Amino acid sequence: MLKFLLQRIVQGIVVMLVVAFVAFCIFRFLGDPVNNMVGDSATEEEKEQIRQQLGLDEPVAMQYLKFVSNIAQGEFGTSYRTRTSVIEQMKERLPATLELSFISGMLSILLGIPMGIYSALHPKSWLSKQFLVGSLMGISIPTFLTGLLLIYLFSVVLGWFPSQGRGGLVELGWWTTSLLTVKGWSYIILPALTLCIYQMTLITRMVRAEMIEVMRTDYIKFAKARGLPDRIVQYRHGLKNSLVPVITIIGLQLGSVVAFSIITETVFNWPGLGQMFIQSIEFVDIPVMSAYLIFVGAFFVILNLLVDIAYAFIDPRLRVH
């Protein structure tokens, strides 16, 4: 088990180094940050000086090595754009992104699983068809449009929820949460709904397909023949057995919720990491972009590791290898 873990961790580090390297190669094509950093009145000489100070005149490989060695020392640098420490900036925004992802993940589970069960048990009912059509639309409409539609309906027309931002915050040490006040919930509900639609659709369809499959198997027939009540057959025998692959998918999808949140955060002006990333791309703010990519890389690696470990626990055959 320890060997397995170590192997995975080493693999994870390699993956992150590759991510950072690819990112550094791409940064070259994003343009020149120095033009954004100085006013119109700056001369070419001054710009060249700044490039030297920042080490932008060095070859990519050199810049990359410096970046990695700095990170190894826990040094993420300062943003070119706001001149503030990158790590501070990320610390300020991390709670917003994680809370949004968590709430939207919960929403997609709480809505997706019941919808999936219902449409599996009553495949021909009118409501099931609505669920399927609705989920098809959820996948087809781009996130930013869903977001704008929700803003228009619930903020502009009905005036129920605020259209943007994050409010009602309570500070718990360095972590700020919006989940402890009603006001806070009124801010998070629209973006979380927008973000959850895609995952919810996925979960609904997966639960439905898995459960239809399971309900056809012999042991369900046998359970029915034993005269067990429908409720027990459907939930204890049917649902339980169809959830195993669903849980894997949910785990892996959590990573993409964080990644997907870039668009949702921009539309709702949600002060999370995704919004920070978008702003830094436009400015070619290399320290912030690289820190974000490292963060997302690490997040995926850790998530995969956890899934692997969970597998090893669930499925004894993996441990034997």
Next chain:
Amino acid sequence: MIKLRSFIKGCIIILILAISNYSIAEQVLRWSSAGDALTMDPHAQNETPTINMNRQIYETLVMRDVNLQMEPGLAEQWKAINDTEWEFSLRKGVKFHDGADFTAEDVKFSIKRAAAPSSDFKNYVATIDNITIVNDHTIRIKTKEPDPILPSYLTFVFMMDKGWSEKHNVAVPQNYGSSEETYAVRHTNGTGPFQLVERKPDLKTILKKNPTYWGGDIALDKVIHTPIKSAPTRIAALVSGELDFVLDPPIQDLQRLKKDDSLNVVSIPQIRTIFLGMDQGSKVLRSNPSLGKNPLSDIRVRKAMYMALDVTAIQQKIMRGLSVPAGMITAPGVKGYTKSLDERLPYDRKQAKSLLAEAGYPDGFTLRLDCPNNRYINDEDICQAVVSMLSRIGIKATLNAQPKSIFFKSVTNSESDFYLLGWGVATLDSEYVFRYLLHSRSKDIGTWNHANYSDPEVDQLIKDIQKELDMNKRDHMIAQVWEKVRDNITYLPLHHQVINWVVSSKFDIPIRASNEPLFKLVKVVR
């Protein structure tokens, strides 16, 4: 029983009065724009949103009023005492937000700070040789050469407290290479109408009124800025009443917003002109080297391109009427602007074609138009229109629209033959246009002259304009330069941008052509 009831009634009335009183007392302006100030260090970034925010907190010796006319700021008056020396009498009794007195020491310190290598305003104070303190409230600024526009440049040099800056180790602006954030990035200490309460970069900035402001009482108690990058979200927040003021509404929404009774749309021509630049100095076209020569160096070709552009169509179709067609690359309000120079050559495709044929290109030629797609209002759409207009006289331009970070890189590296640019005039003096766009290109001057225009006579005139203190003579020379540029068709002017602000009808915010709101001037209407 009755007594108790009336007691309760009384309590409720007092409570209601207290609440309503409270809401009258607290006047909060909530506003938004796409971008945030980059830093609160007043000398670190010469960029409009940053200057906008700092101008509410910090002040300058010379200020500009609503109509952008110069007015006394922290200096009550100033005069040139000889060709190279200015004397400024400072306002007395002014205090910084932390209570320190504003004195001549602070002025000397602040100008020196603005001249530091890590300052982004060093070119604005480059002519200053030294500063002498005459007494606590009088200073003399000696320039290396006569400098008629020094007061104008000083409208950008914010005054900081020497003691505070030294105490917090921010006597110079933050260095680009430094890995640590300095104190001045999130903390301020100015003399201005507002003081900083909370600063979260890109998230929220809260200012509160300076109760002891020297300029009199201010109507607003608090100003809250929330940057919102997505334009539809910004407008939705305004319409749903979460914001009171949006600085940069998208022009396609204005018609609809005008119909909303709770909102006012105000407009004014901006000090920024959009134009096309053509590299006339290069031997061959970079985007079409096989042609073997550079057609843009031929004035007939440039004139043909000028006459092929239907700017009225651009104004109507793309700018929705919200632009002013331009004949010169500087806007009304700038010294040297005249109505007659702003007249355009007629739009005449026939003549354009015959000019092209005369120049030896009866079938036109191919080149690339470089264009930003996130810098100016509808920039990419304008370029698309230009491409299709030029194609009608046979010039096949391919459009290369890119984000500003890439676009400006290729333009400043001289990789473009033909590009779209906008130019604002910070000092409101034509010299600012000449210095960057018309003087022959070198390391320190003509840095934005990517048209590679070079005329020794114009260079000499610009040198003289920079030194001439006799305003009549100077105005005459400025006019001469503009006429030369017009006759040479150095640039193809398109239009002056128009600014639109959307304000809740609860407030009256005087609009300024520099696109800088001054919150001390805001009035509460109801």
